[in-house]
Amino acid sequence: MSASTQQQGEALLKVSGLNAFYGRAHILFDVALEVGRGEVVALMGRNGAGKSTTMKSIMGLLDRAQGKVEFRGSDISRAKPFQISRMGMGFVPEDRRVFADLSVMENLEVGRQPAREGAVEWTPDKLFKLFPNLGEMPDRPGGQMSGGEQQMLTVSRTLMGNPYLVLLDEPSEGVAPVIVEQMANMIMTLKREGMAILLSEQNLHFAELVSDRAYVLENGHIRYQGSMAQLAADEEVRRNYLSV
Numbered sequence: 001m002s003a004s005t006q007q008q009g010e011a012l013l014k015v016s017g018l019n020a021f022y023g024r025a026h027i028l029f030d031v032a033l034e035v036g037r038g039e040v041v042a043l044m045g046r047n048g049a050g051k052s053t054t055m056k057s058i059m060g061l062l063d064r065a066q067g068k069v070e071f072r073g074s075d076i077s078r079a080k081p082f083q084i085s086r087m088g089m090g091f092v093p094e095d096r097r098v099f100a101d102l103s104v105m106e107n108l109e110v111g112r113q114p115a116r117e118g119a120v121e122w123t124p125d126k127l128f129k130l131f132p133n134l135g136e137m138p139d140r141p142g143g144q145m146s147g148g149e150q151q152m153l154t155v156s157r158t159l160m161g162n163p164y165l166v167l168l169d170e171p172s173e174g175v176a177p178v179i180v181e182q183m184a185n186m187i188m189t190l191k192r193e194g195m196a197i198l199l200s201e202q203n204l205h206f207a208e209l210v211s212d213r214a215y216v217l218e219n220g221h222i223r224y225q226g227s228m229a230q231l232a233a234d235e236e237v238r239r240n241y242l243s244v
């Protein structure tokens with residue numbers, strides 16, 4: 001357990017011995033990771049390293065996964081995705097699917113869940129302060145928005161569920177630099193509000209800006225874990241397992 005997690009008591013999310021498979025292909029090998037309350041943790045690694053598979057396994061979306069996933073002290077290894085979502089874990093997948101025929105407001109309503117004790121409570125107004133672009137187009141159908149705007153809407157819809165923890169799969173990928181900047185600001189704001197985030201990321205600079213700690217995956221194995229500052233200074237790990 002890291003020092004920062006110890007300070008904050010029991011981990012919010014604790015994954016151990018996670019193995020995952022697509023058909024007969026063994027993709028994750030004994031992955032173990034933790035996210036403490038209020039922590040932003042980066043899950044890093046090159047394309048195909050297993051970042052998305054780790055997130056999908058945590059969310060109960062993989063047909064074949066073994067290992068233990070604990071969330072807020074409960075074993076959720078066998079829970080269904082909708083149950084995990086209702087326990088207060090939000091997931092923003094890489095493909096950022098918005099409901100194309102629904103307006104921004106309607107998309108947000110789809111994500112609404114009751115307020116949770118100890119979790120930040122989100123409203124459309126509060127989200128529009130975080131993402132002013134969305135506030136300018138409440139009636140715009142999701143299908144008529146740019147990729148970056150859709151990304152913001154997907155994150156916002158997930159926050160409408162008032163989660164304790166959000167899994168964010170590559171929020172900076174394939175969006176314009178101005179959106180990347182807004183994503184970084186958004187993550188820092190969420191952190192200030194006390195939310196915990198597990199962030200999948202290939203971009204070291206982005207991860208460095210927003211994360212406390214990092215895990216680096218290669219071919220489904222955790223090859224590094226430590227503080228973000230240590231990772232940024234570790235040229236060997238960066239050269240071997242990241243593209244920088």
Ligand SMILES: Nc1ncnc2c1ncn2[C@@H]1O[C@H](COP(=O)(O)OP(=O)(O)OP(=O)(O)O)[C@@H](O)[C@H]1O
Nearest residue numbers: 022025027045046047048049050051052053054094
């Ligand atoms: N639905 C699938 N069926 C079979 N193999 C898959 C499937 N999805 C992913 N894989 C394989 O699993 C491995 C891990 O993929 P994963 O998407 O988790 O990586 P990643 O680190 O998230 O990469 P990326 O940044 O490209 O999304 C890769 O070898 C990939 O080809």
